[in-house]
Amino acid sequence: MKQLVLSVENLSFQYLGQPNEAVRNVTFHVYKGDWVAIVGHNGSGKSTVAKLLIGLLKPKHGEIRLFDTVLNEATVWQLRRRMGIVFQNPDNQFVGTTVQDDVAFALENNGIPREEMVERVQAAIRQVGMEAFLLKEPHHLSGGQKQRVALAGILALRPDLIILDEATSMLDPKGKQEVLEALIDLRKKQQMTILSITHDLEEAVQADKIIVMNEGEIVANGTPSDVFSLGEKLAEFRLDLPFVMKIKKELQQTGIPLSVHSATIEELVDELWTLYLNK
Amino acid sequence: MDIVFEQVDYIYHANSPFAQRALYEVDLAIEHGTFVAIVGHTGSGKSTLLQHLNGLLVPTNGKVRIGEYTLTNRQKQKQLKPLRRKVGVVFQFPEHQLFEETVEKDICFGPLNFGVSEDVAKQKAKEALALVGLPEQLLSRSPFDLSGGQMRRVAIAGILAMEPDVLVLDEPTAGLDPYGRKEIMELFARLHRERQLTTVLVTHHMEDAAKYADYVVVMQKGTVWKTGTPEAIFHDIDELQQIGLNVPETVLLKRKLEEKIGREIPSPCLTNEQLIDGIKALFFGGRL
Ligand SMILES: Nc1ncnc2c1ncn2[C@@H]1O[C@H](COP(=O)(O)OP(=O)(O)OP(=O)(O)O)[C@@H](O)[C@H]1O
Numbered sequence: 080m081k082q083l084v085l086s087v088e089n090l091s092f093q094y095l096g097q098p099n100e101a102v103r104n105v106t107f108h109v110y111k112g113d114w115v116a117i118v119g120h121n122g123s124g125k126s127t128v129a130k131l132l133i134g135l136l137k138p139k140h141g142e143i144r145l146f147d148t149v150l151n152e153a154t155v156w157q158l159r160r161r162m163g164i165v166f167q168n169p170d171n172q173f174v175g176t177t178v179q180d181d182v183a184f185a186l187e188n189n190g191i192p193r194e195e196m197v198e199r200v201q202a203a204i205r206q207v208g209m210e211a212f213l214l215k216e217p218h219h220l221s222g223g224q225k226q227r228v229a230l231a232g233i234l235a236l237r238p239d240l241i242i243l244d245e246a247t248s249m250l251d252p253k254g255k256q257e258v259l260e261a262l263i264d265l266r267k268k269q270q271m272t273i274l275s276i277t278h279d280l281e282e283a284v285q286a287d288k289i290i291v292m293n294e295g296e297i298v299a300n301g302t303p304s305d306v307f308s309l310g311e312k313l314a315e316f317r318l319d320l321p322f323v324m325k326i327k328k329e330l331q332q333t334g335i336p337l338s339v340h341s342a343t344i345e346e347l348v349d350e351l352w353t354l355y356l357n358k
Numbered sequence: 359m360d361i362v363f364e365q366v367d368y369i370y371h372a373n374s375p376f377a378q379r380a381l382y383e384v385d386l387a388i389e390h391g392t393f394v395a396i397v398g399h400t401g402s403g404k405s406t407l408l409q410h411l412n413g414l415l416v417p418t419n420g421k422v423r424i425g426e427y428t429l430t431n432r433q434k435q436k437q438l439k440p441l442r443r444k445v446g447v448v449f450q451f452p453e454h455q456l457f458e459e460t461v462e463k464d465i466c467f468g469p470l471n472f473g474v475s476e477d478v479a480k481q482k483a484k485e486a487l488a489l490v491g492l493p494e495q496l497l498s499r500s501p502f503d504l505s506g507g508q509m510r511r512v513a514i515a516g517i518l519a520m521e522p523d524v525l526v527l528d529e530p531t532a533g534l535d536p537y538g539r540k541e542i543m544e545l546f547a548r549l550h551r552e553r554q555l556t557t558v559l560v561t562h563h564m565e566d567a568a569k570y571a572d573y574v575v576v577m578q579k580g581t582v583w584k585t586g587t588p589e590a591i592f593h594d595i596d597e598l599q600q601i602g603l604n605v606p607e608t609v610l611l612k613r614k615l616e617e618k619i620g621r622e623i624p625s626p627c628l629t630n631e632q633l634i635d636g637i638k639a640l641f642f643g644g645r646l
């Protein structure tokens with residue numbers, strides 16, 4: 080059995096003065112080393128869940144357990160040391176006056192020895208391609224550069240649980256893939272667990288599990304192939320199919336007998352080639 | 359309003375130890391009524407370039423002409439009010455453009471500032487909110503208590519309510535759910551068509567650039583690297599990948615399939631529809 084990192088039971092939350100609960104009866108479990116994507120329409124409650132998980136908001140009902148400890152006022156500080164979060168807008172998160180200090184901040188706070196800290200900070204900044212900006216002020220960067228710096232903070236910190244709230248939304252395609260690969264690599268080496276809120280279906284389809292939120296509730300939770308075979312329901316949840324699945328479906332409708340297996344462009348091309356040769 | 363950049367340099371915090379060159383020798387012409395997509399690696403100067411379009415930034419060197427206005431480093435800020443009315447800019451981070459207590463006040467701000475009556479402004483706010491697909495109940499909410507995607511839509515509504523001639527969009531779909539992204543892009547395409555709005559879109563979604571733009575401008579390290587039709591720009595995959603970009607996935611699939619089967623698909627495959635038609639023709643014959 081895999082070790083449980085996060086368990087959320089019957090979680091509900093209502094913002095002050097709002098008529099409805101932003102999060103309603105949410106239950107899910109995340110296991111060690113897993114990469115879980117949370118998707119869902121704008122305002123479906125994803126960021127609210129993230130804020131509840133790090134104890135920024137207090138649940139109305141329900142319980143959150145992290146690393147087998149119940150999250151409450153007494154445990155929140157100790158638990159936060161094992162988590163790293165990157166928010167939607169990195170501007171609200173910068174604390175250092177230079178890129179380098181900002182990336183180092185959480186490490187310093189966690190008492191990492193100086194030598195190791197310097198090394199991890201430099202490595203992380205290199206991984207996100209920001210080594211030319213070490214001494215720049217984070218607020219004076221472009222949008223994508225800000226996101227890169229915020230992500231470097233997490234790569235350097237190497238927490239047990241990483242929570243990303245649309246943290247790569249402003250990266251160019253190559254930058255996005257580089258960051259994802261750095262995370263996947265860390266996950267393998269350190270058994271890190273990743274919870275990633277995203278609208279990018281090409282990213283979600285690479286996750287182990289996808290949780291779909293709709294109007295504050297979880298409406299689907301399963302592997303990418305489970306979730307993307309929801310058919311008509313996807314549109315209702317304001318989702319879509321990732322590129323390869325979408326093209327495959329449309330080709331099947333034209334009478335090209337593709338199987339269900341190919342998941343990448345390369346696999347689809349191979350399959351089309353075989354069918355083409357035998358046609 | 360034609361837009362022309364002539365040898366534009368921009369340096370942030372010029373003449374200080376923090377000086378940072380963001381643009382150099384930018385030459386660019388955007389004809390009235392066209393839809394232009396600007397793509398480029400993070401930090402390549404896209405947002406800096408956009409902020410010149412309504413005079414939020416003025417060139418450190420060189421000049422920008424927008425219709426009858428000419429922006430140089432000697433520009434007086436207050437002369438720019440009429441320009442700001444005509445050029446609506448949706449910023450990269452919507453939080454940077456929202457500031458009123460309620461969504462309604464926020465959307466009304468532009469129209470009121472340019473002299474329409476309160477009733478008319480409120481009417482425009484309602485219409486704009488509907489255009490971006492938000493319910494009317496949101497009008498009384500604080501824009502800061504919204505989800506990221508809702509804030510994005512309110513910021514867009516605020517600009518649409520001004521009814522500008524030029525619409526400038528800095529990654530306007532970042533943070534929108536997949537359906538929302540499609541809806542909002544279709545909205546921009548419709549406004550462009552119906553109102554002949556000159557539209558300048560910065561995006562990291564190459565599919566959107568390919569599908570909606572008449573021209574694509576590729577920025578690289580602070581200057582214009584290349585401009586051309588989507589078909590021309592997305593022709594050279596290696597070259598684009600070298601500067602940290604990519605071609606739309608449709609083009610990638612087309613190219614890989616062509617290499618594999620050794621036959622050309624005579625369509626640029628810039629959209630899903632074109633790709634499907636191209637593959638169909640391969641399998642079943644017929645015209646492409
Ligand atoms: N306020 C600022 N002060 C100093 N330098 C800045 C400022 N804003 C941007 N820069 C720098 O100017 C250059 C261009 O930034 P710009 O925001 O135009 O990039 P961009 O192409 O929009 O990038 P992204 O895709 O990440 O949004 C970058 O090197 C950036 O670090």
Ligand SMILES: Nc1ncnc2c1ncn2[C@@H]1O[C@H](COP(=O)(O)OP(=O)(O)O)[C@@H](O)[C@H]1O
Pocket residue numbers: 094095097101119120121122123124125126127128502503504505506507508
């Ligand atoms: N600070 C807040 N005050 C009141 N309502 C809020 C606040 N933040 C978010 N909401 C509302 O809660 C709901 C869920 O928001 P959020 O969790 O941010 O959604 P998501 O991240 O899925 O887009 C939305 O209806 C949003 O308007």
Ligand SMILES: [Mg+2]
Pocket residue numbers: 125126127167244505506507
């Ligand atoms: Mg959110």
Ligand SMILES: [Mg+2]
Pocket residue numbers: 221222223404405406450528
């Ligand atoms: Mg930008």
